[in-house]
Amino acid sequence: MTGGAGFIGSNFVHHLVRETAVRITVLDKLTYAASRESLEGLPSDRVSLVVGDVADGALVDGLVAASDAVVHFAAESHNDNSLTEPGPFIQTNIVGTFQILEAARRHGTRLHHISTDEVYGDLELDDPQRFTEATPYNPSSPYSAAKAGSDHLVRAWVRSFGVVATISNCSNNYGPWQHVEKFIPRQITNVIDGDRPKVYGTGTNVRDWIHAEDHSSAVWLILQQGRIGETYLIGADGERNNLDVVGRILEHFGRPADDYDLVTDRAGHDLRYAIDSSKLREELGWRPTYPDFEAGLARTIAWYQAHEDWWRPHKQATEASYAAKGQA
Numbered sequence: 192m193t194g195g196a197g198f199i200g201s202n203f204v205h206h207l208v209r210e211t212a213v214r215i216t217v218l219d220k221l222t223y224a225a226s227r228e229s230l231e232g233l234p235s236d237r238v239s240l241v242v243g244d245v246a247d248g249a250l251v252d253g254l255v256a257a258s259d260a261v262v263h264f265a266a267e268s269h270n271d272n273s274l275t276e277p278g279p280f281i282q283t284n285i286v287g288t289f290q291i292l293e294a295a296r297r298h299g300t301r302l303h304h305i306s307t308d309e310v311y312g313d314l315e316l317d318d319p320q321r322f323t324e325a326t327p328y329n330p331s332s333p334y335s336a337a338k339a340g341s342d343h344l345v346r347a348w349v350r351s352f353g354v355v356a357t358i359s360n361c362s363n364n365y366g367p368w369q370h371v372e373k374f375i376p377r378q379i380t381n382v383i384d385g386d387r388p389k390v391y392g393t394g395t396n397v398r399d400w401i402h403a404e405d406h407s408s409a410v411w412l413i414l415q416q417g418r419i420g421e422t423y424l425i426g427a428d429g430e431r432n433n434l435d436v437v438g439r440i441l442e443h444f445g446r447p448a449d450d451y452d453l454v455t456d457r458a459g460h461d462l463r464y465a466i467d468s469s470k471l472r473e474e475l476g477w478r479p480t481y482p483d484f485e486a487g488l489a490r491t492i493a494w495y496q497a498h499e500d501w502w503r504p505h506k507q508a509t510e511a512s513y514a515a516k517g518q519a
């Protein structure tokens with residue numbers, strides 16, 4: 192798998208070690224978003240780490256040749272960063288996926304490509320429809336456009352070259368090991384530090400939250416039982432607006448519900464994401480094991496309280512970068 196030292200990738204490694212007998216080779220460039228600590232303590236006969244770039248065709252070729260299946264998580268993943276420096280998003284998300292596809296084509300290797308609901312653009316707050324596998328692509332940011340590009344490459348390689356691949360598009364993940372640049376960890380750690388949560392715009396934007404563990408179980412199921420060439424949307428019916436989420440975090444710490452700051456909005460900020468995961472549930476029988484967002488959020492807060500040594504070294508630089516954009 193690629194990107195296994197990142198937030199969702201490392202959760203997937205832990206899931207596989209716990210729930211299966213597979214052996215995993217992680218290819219990860221160890222960018223700022225990665226964490227070696229997230230893979231510490233795992234059995235060395237089950238998990239190995241190769242430090243390298245998915246856009247390195249020769250390296251990827253050898254690793255894909257030696258694998259039964261590839262799950263491709265590696266990406267530049269943060270929308271805000273894609274607005275300040277889009278280059279790495281094109282290189283990793285598009286060129287990297289191209290190299291994975293070429294290797295899968297040469298070796299006939301089964302591939303599962305990890306993507307996002309953001310490729311579909313956004314929904315109005317009162318739109319009764321949610322995203323389905325048939326929703327037209329309409330990405331808004333350099334990040335989501337690069338992910339959309341990578342999905343199109345996978346679809347083309349399936350159709351034109353017979354690459355044995357599936358795609359999943361998941362909604363917003365939360366859980367342990369998520370970088371403090373992202374919304375939920377940023378607000379939890381702000382409150383731990385006695386600072387106020389920082390909410391973009393008016394805070395009415397809606398995200399559809401799913402625990403990373405549920406993303407992992409869905410990916411493993413699709414890898415085994417998904418129909419080749421198909422796309423599956425992954426979501427756990429977790430729609431909340433950003434003020435609701437911040438309110439829950441503040442409440443958890445006994446702080447007033449309005450103890451937050453509204454800051455400069457994100458350019459092109461998507462209003463609402465919402466996933467209809469009926470296909471995954473009806474075809475493959477998947478169900479989330481963490482359907483209660485508030486309970487999952489409380490566990491995640493506890494995790495950040497217990498792992499200050501992990502996130503603390505990144506907090507100051509992350510906040511300085513937000514401050515430079517008027518978002519702190």
Ligand code: NAD
Nearest residue numbers: 194196197198199220221222224225244245266268363364
């Ligand atoms: P993350 O930023 O936490 O981790 C990305 C990982 O990829 C890091 O370990 C990083 O070192 C690695 N990486 C980056 N560039 C690389 C390169 N060129 N070569 C090798 N490794 C490289 O990201 P995440 O939030 O865990 O997201 C993982 C995947 O899931 C991404 O494809 C993302 O688009 C997708 N996704 C994320 C979410 C979410 O809510 N975070 C939701 C749906 C889909």
Ligand code: DAU
Nearest residue numbers: 268269270307308309362363372373374389390391396433
């Ligand atoms: O929907 C899936 C996507 O979810 C993934 O593809 C991305 O990789 C992942 O980063 C996430 O994208 P978002 O842009 O939705 O996540 P982020 O955590 O950056 O922001 C969530 C919401 O919170 C969004 O409406 C912006 C807002 N926000 C974010 C930050 C960092 C704030 O209001 N304040 C903040 O400080």
